[in-house]
Amino acid sequence: MQKFSGFFPFYWDEKGGRILLEIDKLDQEILYVSTLPNGVGSNDLGLDRGQIGQTRIVKFVKSGPKILLLQPNYDFRAVSQNAEERQSVENSFAQSVLWGFKAEAQEGGKVLVDLTPFLLRDSHQLGDKLDDLKQGSYKAEESRSAVFLPNTKAFPLNSEFEAVVTLTGKAKGREISSVTPDPTAVTVHMHHSFIQLPDNNYQPRAFDPRAGYFANEYMDYAAAIDQPIVKRQIVRHRLQKKDPSAAVSEAKEPIVYYLDRGTPEPVRSALLEGAAWWNQAFEAAGYRNAFQVKMLPEGVDPMDIRYNLIQWIHRSTRGWSYGASITDPRTGEIIKGQVSLGSLRERQDYLIAEGLLQPYEEGKPTSPEMLRVSMARLRQLAAHEVGHTLGLYHNYAASTKERSSVMDYPVPRIKLRPDGTVDLSEAYTTEIGTWDKRAILYGYKDFGSQANEAAGLNAIIAQTLKDGYLFMADADARAQGSAHPLAHLWDDGTSAADALNHVMDVRRVVLDRFSEKAIAPNQPMATIEEVLVPMYLLQRYQVEAASKVLGGLYYTYAVKGDGQTVTRLVEPAEQWKAFDALMRTISPRELALSEELLAKIPPRPVNYPRTRETFTARTGLTFDPTGAAESAAATTLEFLLNPQRAARLEEYHARHNDQPGLAAVLDRLVKQTWQAKPEAGYAGELQRLVNTLTLQKLLALAAAPQAPVNVKAQATMKVEELKKQLQKEQKSGKDEGRRATAFAAVRMIEQFEAAPEKFQAAPALPMPDGAPIGDDGCAGF
Incomplete structure (x- = not known):
């Protein structure tokens, strides 16, 4: 056999296709990591090349002819010099045996085991993940799996093993079928690392x-x-x-x-x-x-x-x-x-x-x-x-x-x-950035001795706060109903409302001059849409930021005695400023595209199908400007009428009368939509679309299971007021389009009234993907 000398010596049995591991460190804790060096290739599935699995502390434990790979439980421990106290905690919580081996040979304190079955298993749990993602049922098949010797290596501090692992099964999902030559056999590489633990310094x-x-x-x-x-x-x-x-x-x-x-x-x-x-x-x-x-x-x-x-x-x-x-x-x-x-x-x-x-x-x-x-x-x-x-x-x-x-x-x-x-x-x-320098100073400054460290770290934090830096993490920025007026993804500046108005100014200039100059020569004219999408939706992230100002709460990760503002309600004037900026994004003027541009976007040619990054159309093969407006306006209204935001508006208004309450917000919303001066032509069509979307989102708020009683009461009362207006317009309105819209709106309200707890508005067309496609739960962007 070919011997590899390193952290764990091992042998390659060419004839049997086996890796025999020499365990010369029984009962010694080591690190074990499983990774995915060759991935699946779909971000939706989240199984990328180089993905790192769980880092585990493990040890090989011998019991007669069996060798167990045991993972102690480091989530619960006793940091103590008392061995009995440490043992007491260890005995109180479960451990995990990851694998069992049979000793092939023994010599002194060394044991030889066949590592191959351990390597050829689905260590990254791809089968379970694909099943959870409704892509099909898959299991590792040993006959189509083998040790990958080129990446099986020995180093002084680590021993590395890799296997070609094939999972077989019946594909059910589009994603797995789109990235594999044969979706019944998904072949990847899985890598295993046994690593020496760092010293105690x-x-x-x-x-x-x-x-x-x-x-x-x-x-x-x-x-x-x-x-x-x-x-x-x-x-x-x-x-x-x-x-x-x-x-x-x-x-x-x-x-x-x-x-x-x-x-x-x-x-x-x-x-x-x-x-x-x-x-x-x-x-x-x-x-x-x-x-x-x-x-x-x-x-x-x-x-x-x-x-x-x-x-x-x-x-x-x-x-x-x-x-x-x-x-x-x-x-x-x-x-x-x-x-x-x-x-x-x-x-x-x-x-x-x-x-x-x-x-x-x-x-x-x-x-x-x-x-x-x-x-x-x-x-x-x-x-x-x-x-x-x-x-x-x-x-x-x-x-x-x-x-x-x-x-x-x-x-x-x-x-x-x-x-x-x-x-x-x-x-x-x-x-x-200057914040990054402060963060690295906290994490990596060498204080010379542990005695100086605690005071030094406190001084670094105190100076960081004095310099006016604010740290806000994912939970405060990502949720649709989050409240912090300064914690946002993809925004700029100190005022979310000012930034939104600036983005809308830029967007209007870009859209007014948008043409085939946006695409390279010899490209199909229909591909103008690919470039148009991020321009038409240039405001999408700033809309989310501005919505958090309404019913917003400024707060910090304050520590007792550090002098930071713990919480502070957003000034009413700033909230109304954000409301006005949000309403601008759903005005017919902002949602409309020029006739000159629309004339330049033909249906998609052969082999250039619509994708998740183009607009969804209700008009068949032709480009649908009203559908594009629907996806943009619906998103603004969803943020504006979020149940958690509505609950905060009610609470803050009850505590402080000058804070905008939900009733005041709904009054202004209806006044600037259903009660606004009627538009004609294309603008009128967009206005009626926004009005209908406003009613749908208002009814959804009134029916939302998570909305508190007072929010449902306010929303339901506003719906009843609107119903009376619509009934009058349905009978006496002069514009046929508005009368038809009023008729359909009254029918929708009656459906809600018949069974509020069961009401579900028709879903609006979704925005094309903007953020990177797939799960955003990762650490990066």
């Missing part, structure tokens, strides 16, 4: 909710009764100065990230540059050249635990990028950072720049501006995802203080020149 650092770090948590049953039983430590790399007494020093061992060699130019240079921005933050924390980015050396296995990796991955659709880590569960120490960047994202940024700039004029060279902007975006993307692998959360309030963090989601900063043309010269930032 790493010093965990205390978690602080204001600092911006992920936490490593466990329950410590040895904690004193006056101390929290839940212990939290920040997740970070190990980094120490060579000279802790020096203001600036080189690191004992710098943090080095390596870029996937399969990354092409000019992407390669952009990613190298953007990821390297983090050295600016480490320099501010007192290190010299402590963070480095290099190309992965030729021949190096990217799965080698010794290499932090930035990889360029490919999918069938554009999707999220993310930063993940292999972390020591005992301490929170990051052992390997791994960034995955979706290759189709740059094309979306290029597409957006095409729509904003309209660069394709006959007889003129194509502007290099689209490439410049998309590469600027990739630099920031690289910095963002590397930030996650350094331990940092998103900071969705950073854009309120002049782009203070690359850990926010950046919207391109679009300016209008005096001549009405678009200026993208400052679309994206070109350096690490």
